[in-house]
Amino acid sequence: MPIWYGGDYNPEQWPREVWDEDASLMRTAGVNLATVGVFSWSRLEPRDGEFDFEWLDVVLEKLHAAGVRADLATATASPPPWLTLKHPEILPVTASGVRLSTGSRQQYCPSSPLYRGYATRLVTALAERYGSHPALEMWHINNEYGCHVSRCYCDVSAGAFRSWLRDKYGTVDGLNDAWGTAFWSQTYSSFDEVFPPRDAPTFKNPAQLLDFDRFGSHELLECFRAEAAILRAATPDIPLTTNFMGFFKPANYWEWAKELDFVSDDSYPDPADDTAYLQSAMTRDLMRSLAGDKPWVLMEQAPSAVNWRPQNAAKSPGQMRAWSYQAIAREARGIMYFQWRQSIAGAEQFHSGMVPHSGTDTRVWREIVDFGAELKALSGVLPSTVAAPPVEAAIVLEWESWWALEQAARPTRLSYAAQISAWYKAFAQAGLRVRFVHPGADLGSYRVVVAPTLFLASEADLENLGAYARDGGTLIVTFQSGIVDENLRVRPGGYLGPLQRTLGLWIEEFTPLAVRPAALAGTVTSSSATWSEVVRLNGATVESEFTDGPAAGGPAITSNGTAWYVAADLAADGKAALVETILARLGLDLPRPVPGVEHITSQSDTYVINHNPLPYVVELDGTDLLTGKPARGLELPQYGVAIVRP
Missing domain, CATH: 3.20.20.80 (Glycosidases)
Incomplete structure (x- = not known):
């Protein structure tokens, strides 16, 4: 192709x-x-x-x-001025009630039937x-x-949100139960009383916020689907x-x-x-x-x-x-x-x-x-099909957990994207190719799977992760995982849900580190950044302990067969050391890439990309497809590339 x-x-x-x-x-x-x-x-x-x-x-x-x-x-990404002048009601409204104006782009409410019609x-x-x-x-x-308007809080969006909630919960009692509205006298007697989570005196209902994120992504997708249906009907062979x-x-x-x-x-x-x-x-x-x-x-x-x-x-x-x-x-x-x-x-x-x-x-x-x-x-040389590399790590990525973790009124402020990025770097620097997976995906082909701060997870997804480890897969679960279910209801009795059995432990208490990091000693030595917790063992083996801080002397990293738990927000060196330890126990002796140099295997070819200011000499046998020269000994300057085919 x-x-x-x-x-x-x-x-x-x-x-x-x-x-x-x-x-x-x-x-x-x-x-x-x-x-x-x-x-x-x-x-x-x-x-x-x-x-x-x-x-x-x-x-x-x-x-x-x-x-x-x-x-x-x-x-359709930017309605023309005549349309917003004729129908200002299609313009989006912020959570604070400000109606955004024309003169930029994406100036439309995703739920507006008028916008979708035009x-x-x-x-x-x-x-x-x-x-x-x-x-x-x-x-x-x-x-x-x-990109610019991901959520609209206007009255039209409010009506669409209510319809979405009716479809999801059926009755207002079902909504009240899911949202925990007995707290702070929020119980609804009718869907008509429900509004988007507009600006309010203090913390908003967490389940309402989560459902509004679900609704917001859904409404944008419905805009896409409306256009896609027309194009697929008219041009079924055009992607x-x-x-x-x-x-x-x-x-x-x-x-x-x-x-x-x-x-x-x-x-x-x-x-x-x-x-x-x-x-x-x-x-x-x-x-x-x-x-x-x-x-x-x-x-x-x-x-x-x-x-x-x-x-x-x-x-x-x-x-x-x-x-x-x-x-x-x-x-x-x-x-x-x-x-x-x-x-x-x-x-x-x-x-x-x-x-x-x-x-x-x-x-x-x-x-x-x-x-x-x-x-x-x-174009005529590269494969047109896709094939997975033989050895890969998988990182569990769940958008709903992202939404839930970064709400207000959490044990401490955490960035989900930063957690994902840190584990990606640890795997990449160890020479592992990385895929991202949904927690409910088939995980059987991966040698290592990490679930970073999987704050929200269904029972089925936690069971899926546990089954992967019980079948011999190496699973890493980090702090703040399995804390709440799909309705943001806390899992009492030590959090983690079904993963307690797999990990051989439960969590007594969170002890976020507000002043200074706490050090770790044991199999993995590191300093933890912003998190520690009190871990109670139920079969797990302690690999590293906290040496100071509120959880001093308690488990920081544990293993239970092939299931690992990390109770600390490990610094980069700690994550790298843990990945190296796990690879050694798996018997995987992977070539470690030079920092700043990528080796990416894609089917039979290996791409070598040098991001460093110093030259890098290729050490692979084969032919560089870009120059036609033997690859071994080829010197790549900064930003130099070779595609090596054996």
């Missing part, structure tokens, strides 16, 4: 005489796919019900003549006109759902997608991924951060996990600098290419950018483009052209 290469193309921002130059430059750059029309609603429908497709007809014909396929967007009318018109167009390769629905945003908290991507024909992602790591390549790698592994057994597309990245950080560093020479190969090594078969031509007006005018403000006599343009030629040569 080809490797898709291109970016967001916004010809409506430019006079028509530029369009011919665009087509010519795309041929020069090796572009074979352009995302068209993402923010063009006001151009496509300048007045209510009056469609103007003539300009898009011309653009698509020019792309087709240049051999560029179209990722045609539905343009959006689906536009999508229907696009499908009718371009469904059989020879340039059409795929549909791009909306854009970055929930469709919408762009994810990595570890994006408001949308449960496990549910979203089921709805897509292929997963796509927008990724903007900070070029000034020396460790950003690890965060970038983690995001690509998340997409690989969400995509399952299908390739995915890196839909957006910056050719150089973005424009929305306090300090917007430009990418160094070769950095864009290296980060792109991170995605290809993890089964991406599309490398795209935002955007094709750098804007001269608007809020993103200083966001880099494939064609920079300074034109084609620039480093950025030369890198774009050279990389395009390289990808074209690889």
Whole structure:
């Protein structure tokens, strides 16, 4: 299959005489796919019900003549000014009751039937006109759902929330029981009394907050489904997608991924951060996990600098290419950018483009052209199918646990994403490939599974994790796991639920460390950052103990067969030491990567990517697919890449 290469193309921002130059430059750059029309609603429908497709007809014909396929967007991410003037009620409302205005983007309430009606009318018109167009390769629905407005608190959303709750609970008594409304005199006598969790005097009902997060992700997904239904009916053979945003908290991507024909992602790591390549790698592994057994597309990245950080560093020479190969090594078969031509007006005018403000006599343009030629040569060489590496670790990732853990009124403030990231780095630095899994997934193929701070979990999911360990899989469970069920009801009697039996222990008390870390001694020596707890043993073996702090002398790390429990928020060295200990007990002697150098095995090929300032010499036998030279002894400069095929 080809490797898709291109970016967001916004010809409506430019006079028509530029369009011919665009087509010519795309041929020069090796572009074979352009995302068209993402923010063009006001151009496509300048007045209510009056469609103007003539300009898009011309653009698509020019792309087709240049051999560029179209990722045609539905343009529904930003309603035009005439629509919000006519129907201001579609504008979103914040938790504090402020109605947001037009003049930006994503200015719509996801639950608004008016918004959905106008959006689906536009999508229907696009499908009718371009469904059989020879340039059409795929549909791009909306854009970055929930990026700016992930939750709306208006009266329309309130009504939709009540309907969602009726469907879920059936009766208001069922809701009262699930939400624990006997606390603070919150008992409802009718669904009409229920509102979104708007700003309130103090802590809001935790179960209400969780259900509103579920509802919010669902309502965004319903917007997607409404458009997808039209496109699938009109063009059943044309795949469709919408762009994810990595570890994006408001949308449960496990549910979203089921709805897509292929997963796509927008990724903007900070070029000034020396460790950003690890965060970038983690995001690509998340997409690989969400995509399952299908390739995915890196839909957006910056050719150089973005424009929305306090300090917007430009990418160094070769950095864009290296980060792109991170995605290809993890089964991406599309490398795209935002955007094709750098804007001269608007809020993103200083966001880099494939064609920079300074034109084609620039480093950025030369890198774009050279990389395009390289990808074209690889298109017929790389496998088109996806296969998992032989040895992998799995990290349990649960969006609902993320929502629950980071609410207010918790034992201490914890970042779920930071916990996930820290364990990812520990595994990656030990040479393990990582997949992300839902706690209810089939875990049998993984040698090691870690469940970091799985605060919310169903009985079935906890049983699934326990069964994995009892069947011989190595399971690591960390603090603040199995604390509450799906309704945020605490599991009394030592927390952990069914995992108590698997882990051979129970938790007497949380003892968060507010002043200073507590040290650990034993099999694993480390300092813990923000957490300790009093652990009571019921068959487990103590591997390490707290040496100071409120839990001094008590278990910090335990094992019970192949099930491990970590009662401390281990520092990076502690996590690394624990992973090394576990790998040694498993008898896995994996090659340890040099810090800053990635070795990613993808079927028969090994990608070697050097993120370090110092050169790295490849030590693998085979041929580098990028140069055709023997791989062993090949010296890679900073951001150098080799693809070694035995």
